[in-house]
Amino acid sequence: MIFQFIRRAVMQGVPLLYGSTGEIITEKSGHLNLGIPGIMYMGAIGGVIGGFFFEQSGANFDLWYIRVLAVLIALFCSLLASCLMGLLYCFLTVSLRANQNVTGLALTTFGVGAGNFFGGSLIKISHADVPTVTLTKTSSCFSAHLKFVDKLAASADAGKCPKILADICSVLFSYSFLAYFSIVIALVAAHVLMKTRTGLTLRAVGENPATADAAGINVNRYKYIATCLGSMIAGLGGLYYIMDYASGVWSSDGFGDRGWLSVALVIFSLWRPNLAIIGSFLFGGLYIVHNYIPDLSMQAQELFKMSPYVMTLLVLIFVSIKEKKEALPPAHLGQNYFREER
Amino acid sequence: MTDEKKHKHVREPLIHLAKRDNLPRSKALLIRTIAIALGILITCVFGFLIIGWSPSRIVHAMLDGTFGTENRRWDLFEKTAILLCISLAVTPAFRMRFWNIGAEGQTLIACLTSAACMIKLGDKLPNPVLLLVMLVLSITAGMIWALIPAIFKAFWNTNETLFTLMMNYVATQITSYFIYIWSVPKGSGHIGIINPTTHSGWLVSIGDYPYLLNILVTIVMTITSYIYLNHCKHGYEISVVGESEKTARYIGINVKAVILRTMCISGAICGLAGFLIVSGADHTVITGSVGGLGFTAIMVSWLAKFNPLAMSFFAFMIAFLGKGAKEITTLSGLDSSFADIVTGFVIFCIIGCEFFINYKIKMRRKEAKHE
Numbered sequence: 001m002i003f004q005f006i007r008r009a010v011m012q013g014v015p016l017l018y019g020s021t022g023e024i025i026t027e028k029s030g031h032l033n034l035g036i037p038g039i040m041y042m043g044a045i046g047g048v049i050g051g052f053f054f055e056q057s058g059a060n061f062d063l064w065y066i067r068v069l070a071v072l073i074a075l076f077c078s079l080l081a082s083c084l085m086g087l088l089y090c091f092l093t094v095s096l097r098a099n100q101n102v103t104g105l106a107l108t109t110f111g112v113g114a115g116n117f118f119g120g121s122l123i124k125i126s127h128a129d130v131p132t133v134t135l136t137k138t139s140s141c142f143s144a145h146l147k148f149v150d151k152l153a154a155s156a157d158a159g160k161c162p163k164i165l166a167d168i169c170s171v172l173f174s175y176s177f178l179a180y181f182s183i184v185i186a187l188v189a190a191h192v193l194m195k196t197r198t199g200l201t202l203r204a205v206g207e208n209p210a211t212a213d214a215a216g217i218n219v220n221r222y223k224y225i226a227t228c229l230g231s232m233i234a235g236l237g238g239l240y241y242i243m244d245y246a247s248g249v250w251s252s253d254g255f256g257d258r259g260w261l262s263v264a265l266v267i268f269s270l271w272r273p274n275l276a277i278i279g280s281f282l283f284g285g286l287y288i289v290h291n292y293i294p295d296l297s298m299q300a301q302e303l304f305k306m307s308p309y310v311m312t313l314l315v316l317i318f319v320s321i322k323e324k325k326e327a328l329p330p331a332h333l334g335q336n337y338f339r340e341e342r
Numbered sequence: 343m344t345d346e347k348k349h350k351h352v353r354e355p356l357i358h359l360a361k362r363d364n365l366p367r368s369k370a371l372l373i374r375t376i377a378i379a380l381g382i383l384i385t386c387v388f389g390f391l392i393i394g395w396s397p398s399r400i401v402h403a404m405l406d407g408t409f410g411t412e413n414r415r416w417d418l419f420e421k422t423a424i425l426l427c428i429s430l431a432v433t434p435a436f437r438m439r440f441w442n443i444g445a446e447g448q449t450l451i452a453c454l455t456s457a458a459c460m461i462k463l464g465d466k467l468p469n470p471v472l473l474l475v476m477l478v479l480s481i482t483a484g485m486i487w488a489l490i491p492a493i494f495k496a497f498w499n500t501n502e503t504l505f506t507l508m509m510n511y512v513a514t515q516i517t518s519y520f521i522y523i524w525s526v527p528k529g530s531g532h533i534g535i536i537n538p539t540t541h542s543g544w545l546v547s548i549g550d551y552p553y554l555l556n557i558l559v560t561i562v563m564t565i566t567s568y569i570y571l572n573h574c575k576h577g578y579e580i581s582v583v584g585e586s587e588k589t590a591r592y593i594g595i596n597v598k599a600v601i602l603r604t605m606c607i608s609g610a611i612c613g614l615a616g617f618l619i620v621s622g623a624d625h626t627v628i629t630g631s632v633g634g635l636g637f638t639a640i641m642v643s644w645l646a647k648f649n650p651l652a653m654s655f656f657a658f659m660i661a662f663l664g665k666g667a668k669e670i671t672t673l674s675g676l677d678s679s680f681a682d683i684v685t686g687f688v689i690f691c692i693i694g695c696e697f698f699i700n701y702k703i704k705m706r707r708k709e710a711k712h713e
Binding site: 088091097099101106107109113115117119124125257267298299306313320333338 | 359360361392393441443494498499500501503504505507508509510511512514515516518519520522523529531634637638640641644645675676677679680681682683685686687689690693694696697700701
């Protein structure tokens, strides 16, 4: 029971981890990208569109290289879609210096709309002969995991090895490659941000772009790269959700408010990707804990779903009252930089 | 000699940007019109590529969906009114550079309060008293929801964007909680129309026009906020705090008091909007009662440069695009989210065009001119 709960919590947490790692990288460059929910939708629908047409082409999924190709195509389309959204955001806020909040919200409206539109009308648009958008084959490639976990579980059921061992293995090793990749990305991001020259420069750009500019740093380039990279990482969260968690079945608004939860997680983890790993699993747990409490009424479940947001609020309040420098948002978060402004 | 030579070889960048001070109004208007036209053009191209409809058919469907029948016209104006009302609500805070993106939650909590009054007091109070109680409590609820982040901003400088964003979801879940408690039939998760027979707590309709009162209230609010923001001492104080907190403190404005007062007003107008939604139009509450209007309102307010009169135009435009695009999807059988895509196209174009209003682009002059 408890092991199953942890496993589900981790699976819930992975999209949030992708989203918040991406948003942390973006925010470190001084740009508050409120378009993350839309970008995650676009990442999901990009993968779905790519996978849908590939499956429709009638490729033979028994061949291993076709399965690899299916994964690569969905990955590529997903990354492309989210990168284009990131580019649009950058172009408007960095080059054209538009208001970041407004641009971000517009991006979310657009992205969520585009995701639901294509998800809902893909069949009609492509004149395909299927009842629903269900990418079972592509999804099975994405959710492939290590086989020995299943074998161990089977042998534990047969009484050949201790149950606890099988359970621990299942909690540690039973996820798909995108889940492990999210942790790797978060760790790499944490290392790059805090331990390398590039990370130092990026933080400088977010804290005080004028000083960074005076030091000869190409501010706009850093902002562009950080935002696009962040968007692509966030988009992977959408892809993981649809391909692994939802087994390739698109449902309108199925992704829900996870995008905003990722933005909340950024605050909760104090702009540190390595803390975001723990935070995401915690949030994932809070998101589903109501399913594991016996005899919980429907209305009480709704209150439980509130807990991630309330915890984020408490962290936000606590941090701002304590005024710990390293736990505060980047100083120029949300403000555009124009060199000639006095 | 060598110095001079070096100087000659300094490369000037090809494009150089400079801030523009005051573009004539007519020119700014022209740029915005072009942007909107461009947005509609992109919509037409998109519609042609995806649905296969000709531009004239798209435009025709949009016009028919919004102005085709009398009901559609009333519906369009009602949507405009609610959106405009919430846009008016966020504006005072924005003028103060207080990025309140919590209008969604502030309105929703007011919707919930209104509905709660209708359910709990519907058969206990006469209708005029009930309406008054609903109005006062809704406004109070919206105010409290706005005041919480404002207090933290004023005293501890807590990031208001993130704070108000979180408050939206707290409001959504609280609403969801009460919907389950009051749901009819029990446990179904929706309330349905409240007091369908007695109509207690329903805003009275003037003549045969059910939405007219909503529209009239919004018109009054628009004019009031225009005067409040542009011709009152309060409005002036808000602008000064927005420009520079230090200047405000120097000339003796109590910045904390202004922040709290302004957010109270913001929340109160959101509360009013919530009351209008529940009592004047929907007669029920769902978690999607506000349906993202709180976020759309932020865009409306910003597009209009925080001018209440210009806001009425942009609110109308967004309502028109939304309803028009819905008609296209109804006719073609596609997903109704098409409306969000169209709104997105047009808003992106307007956001982009602001650049050409605020900045001048100077190209590098020819080398020969230097000699």
